[in-house]
Amino acid sequence: MAREPVPCAVRAAVALQAGDVQTDLARPGVAVIDVVFPQAGAVGLQEIVFKNFYTAFLTIRVQRRSPADMAGEGPRKWVTCLRNYCLMPNPHTEEGSQDYFSVFRHQMLCDVDEVMAIRMILRQPSPVWLHFTIEELQIYPRGQESPQKDFQSWLSHLTSQEQPENLHGGLPNPEKVSAEVQQMWVLTEMIHANRAAARIGRFDVDGCYDVNLLSYT
Secondary structure (H helix, E strand, O other): OOOOOOOEEOOOOEEEEEOOOOOOOOOOOOEEEEEEEOOOEEEEEEEEEEEEEOOEEEEEEEEEEOHHHHHOOOOOHHHHHEEEEOOOOOOOOOOOOOOEEEHHHHHOOOOOOOEEEEEEEEOOOOOOOOEEEEEHHHHHHHHHHHHHHHHHHHHHHOOOOOOOOOOOOOOHHHHHHHHHHHHHHHHHHHHHHOOOOOOOOOOOEEEEHHHHHHOOO
């Protein structure tokens, strides 16, 4: 069964810069993206999927609904649930700059139920990249488990008798394996979503075959 992301409104990234923006030549190294859920109201977060675009570090803050909100007692507070999550191992190089990432519920530092809004704080300390953001943001609500999360849990809890022979020397890092499988899954979903009508795997060209490609029996 295909998962469905929760409808959300993603506001354009706003660059943060100290001093006079018109006279200060220093490039901003911080940007903020706000996400709200106009239809769902409050959402329990399960997974956040996005494509990076030259952002080095990501911090996520959430605004949660509390019992005090029902009584109208003061403004809602922002709580940090992910701090300085590394997207590019070296901000000055290309590695990780355009990869797909998933942030799961179990990675959060606080409770992420009854979330009213999300604030994503992007940091890029390197002066090499003039523009940075995140793209193709999708947020999945609680109850829609990712198959990659189940795979990671299964891999982490294999007993020595259940491990294949080539893994008896030690299991690979389940976090790394899960991240790589997640990227493959995202790419597969994109291919299915943008599937072309053209046929693939045929050797004919305009209805004719190259005789050199035919085999005789």
